[in-house]
Amino acid sequence: MTRWIRYPWSDEDLIGFIEFGDDGWAIRHVELQGPDRRPVTAATLDEVLHIRDHGDLGDMQAYERQYGVLAEGDVRGWREADQVVEISGVEFERVWVPARRALDQAGPFAHAGG
Secondary structure, eight states, X not given: OOEEEEEEEXXXXXXXXXXXXXXXXXXXXEEEETTTTEEEEEEEHHHHXXXXXXXXXXXXXXXXXXXXXXXXXXXXXXXXXXXXXXEOHHHHHHHHHHHHHHHHHHOOOOOOOX
């Protein structure tokens, strides 16, 4: 069952959103930073795995500079964190789409298959 969460990261002035797949591991991850909620992360597991299998370290570094780093860990670990809230897929998409669009425009990384 796919699940979505929202969490605050007050030390970094971030609000994060993670989509977890049926296996409980992160498949998409968004982070918005600062009072204007500027997107700093919009990474996907499919793209990360594609780069791992078909790219090199430079490709992964370029991806992470543009889209950030995909969250690690399964949903059980995240659910135990303070202030984590389960959200709907619709709410996740409302954040994902504009964040990804903004980061797409922010850099030259060629999509790795996603």
